[in-house]
Amino acid sequence: MTQYRLEVRVKPRPGLLDPQGKAIHHSLNSLGWSGVDDVRVGKAIYIDMQAESADAALDAADVMCRKLLANPVTEDFEVSLVSEQEAATS
Amino acid sequence: MTQYRLEVRVKPRPGLLDPQGKAIHHSLNSLGWSGVDDVRVGKAIYIDMQAESADAALDAADVMCRKLLANPVTEDFEVSLVSEQEAATS
Numbered sequence: 001m002t003q004y005r006l007e008v009r010v011k012p013r014p015g016l017l018d019p020q021g022k023a024i025h026h027s028l029n030s031l032g033w034s035g036v037d038d039v040r041v042g043k044a045i046y047i048d049m050q051a052e053s054a055d056a057a058l059d060a061a062d063v064m065c066r067k068l069l070a071n072p073v074t075e076d077f078e079v080s081l082v083s084e085q086e087a088a089t090s
Numbered sequence: 091m092t093q094y095r096l097e098v099r100v101k102p103r104p105g106l107l108d109p110q111g112k113a114i115h116h117s118l119n120s121l122g123w124s125g126v127d128d129v130r131v132g133k134a135i136y137i138d139m140q141a142e143s144a145d146a147a148l149d150a151a152d153v154m155c156r157k158l159l160a161n162p163v164t165e166d167f168e169v170s171l172v173s174e175q176e177a178a179t180s
Binding site: 001003007009010011021024027028031033035036037038039040041042043044045046047048049050051060064067068069 | 093097099111114117118125127129132133135136137138139140150154157
């Protein structure tokens with residue numbers, strides 16, 4: 001078994017309201033960053049897990065997103081591998 | 091001016107409590123993913139902005155993180171460039 005660190009990014013679908021992003025957008029404009037056109041806020045979830053292979057870990061994270069981490073109606077998600085290392089013993 | 095999309099990932103520092111991550115960790119274990127060892131939850135913030143250059147955009151996002159997006163005491167952040175395209179006219 002190998003230890004993997006995965007990063008999952010969940011973000012609101014384009015076109016859907018994102019009040020938190022709107023609030024940050026206005027704050028940034030107020031602070032003087034007039035070049036900012038849009039802000040969207042999602043979640044970044046870091047998962048440390050053991051799996052047989054990188055593909056198995058990525059597949060598992062994909063299922064986790066569908067079942068728990070993301071709302072499939074309102075959110076999109078992406079999964080990527082951050083790092084891997086041999087587990088000490090298992 | 092060029093239009094840039096930046097991704098900012100803000101996450102709780104190692105060692106600091108992350109109740110949301112703990113809750114997800116327990117839920118994943120309950121759902122049968124026993125290989126999950128740890129979960130940390132942060133924010134993924136997508137910023138669309140106009141800037142003179144990619145470096146200028148990244149520097150601006152760095153300052154935004156320090157001033158508004160991240161809590162420097164409890165959170166780490168990373169900024170990366172997702173895409174760039176020429177603004178239509180400005």
